[in-house]
Amino acid sequence: MRYYLQEGNPIGKNQQGIKEFMERFGKFLTTTEDYKVRQIIDTTVSYIKSSSTIKQMYNAKIQFYRWDGTNDRLTCKICRSMDGRIFKTENAVKLLEKIENSDPSKLPEIKPFILKPQKGKSDTIKSIFAPAHPNCRCRMQAHFDDKSINTTVSRPDKVEVNDLQKELEEEFNNLSNQERINRIKSHLSATWVAKTQGGQFDFDKEHLKDHYKKHKKKFNFLTLDEYVKQSYEVIKNPENVYVQKHKKYISDKKTIKTTKYIFEKDRKIVVVNDDNLVITSYHKLYDEYTDYLDRFVRTKNGEKDKSENQQGNGQQNIPEEIGIIKIL
Numbered sequence: 001m002r003y004y005l006q007e008g009n010p011i012g013k014n015q016q017g018i019k020e021f022m023e024r025f026g027k028f029l030t031t032t033e034d035y036k037v038r039q040i041i042d043t044t045v046s047y048i049k050s051s052s053t054i055k056q057m058y059n060a061k062i063q064f065y066r067w068d069g070t071n072d073r074l075t076c077k078i079c080r081s082m083d084g085r086i087f088k089t090e091n092a093v094k095l096l097e098k099i100e101n102s103d104p105s106k107l108p109e110i111k112p113f114i115l116k117p118q119k120g121k122s123d124t125i126k127s128i129f130a131p132a133h134p135n136c137r138c139r140m141q142a143h144f145d146d147k148s149i150n151t152t153v154s155r156p157d158k159v160e161v162n163d164l165q166k167e168l169e170e171e172f173n174n175l176s177n178q179e180r181i182n183r184i185k186s187h188l189s190a191t192w193v194a195k196t197q198g199g200q201f202d203f204d205k206e207h208l209k210d211h212y213k214k215h216k217k218k219f220n221f222l223t224l225d226e227y228v229k230q231s232y233e234v235i236k237n238p239e240n241v242y243v244q245k246h247k248k249y250i251s252d253k254k255t256i257k258t259t260k261y262i263f264e265k266d267r268k269i270v271v272v273n274d275d276n277l278v279i280t281s282y283h284k285l286y287d288e289y290t291d292y293l294d295r296f297v298r299t300k301n302g303e304k305d306k307s308e309n310q311q312g313n314g315q316q317n318i319p320e321e322i323g324i325i326k327i328l
């Protein structure tokens, strides 16, 4: 194993190294079904992949790279919080050198696993490339600036300033414009149908069908396929993007926090759960609202909402705190 770590780029050009590595060790592992060892190997492979990518980018004089959280239903909250962050290739090379020149037992100090979602600025993060934790599937990608979009972090008028609101604003102010663009873009890989870890928020085909049935009239009888397709058009080219944080009180001590992205275009609204990149709704605003924000403020102030009876399964009575920002 030392050979693979020391050489740095055995996988080099065509990932031959990884193939070779897995051929030699992979089979052995599946037959013994040793999950722990498997995890160590997967984590090591992730490290080798990152290290090789970083060295290649450095040689190619690519100055910055982007953390790609893979962005599917299996992506954990930690990796979602790393997704889209931008780091200097040079800093990663320095960290690699430090790792390679020190005793393996020092690794947890030099490049610790990331144990909770990161909300601070990217330059305060120690572990600047994958793996973030065991079984991390994140990838590092070359980054080139995209100055075409200007994001903001603005607090809409008439919004209650609670702790959650402040936390949300701070979290997004800690991201650079480009990092916020990357976060928005990552929602292009959101899905309608997904099973999540632990099954806490499962979205099956019935969920999609229910929403389609509920909203199709407002869309002039789209087919289900068109309904899905159009929802992505809104995510692809939104007029406004909001981020909403919800804190639900399950009991006195227990709370659940979720983050939602709201995409708005031509009075059409797509809601994506950011924690697992699942689309939870696509609907049209009712005529009485000028835009999503108008609806947000009015329903928050106790007006009955017609556009989207969000939960519809008796969860409305759970006390909830909400924060919202407009980022595009």
Ligand SMILES: [Zn+2]
Residues within 6 Å of the ligand: 069, 079, 130, 131, 132, 133, 135, 136, 137, 138
């Ligand atoms: Zn990861």
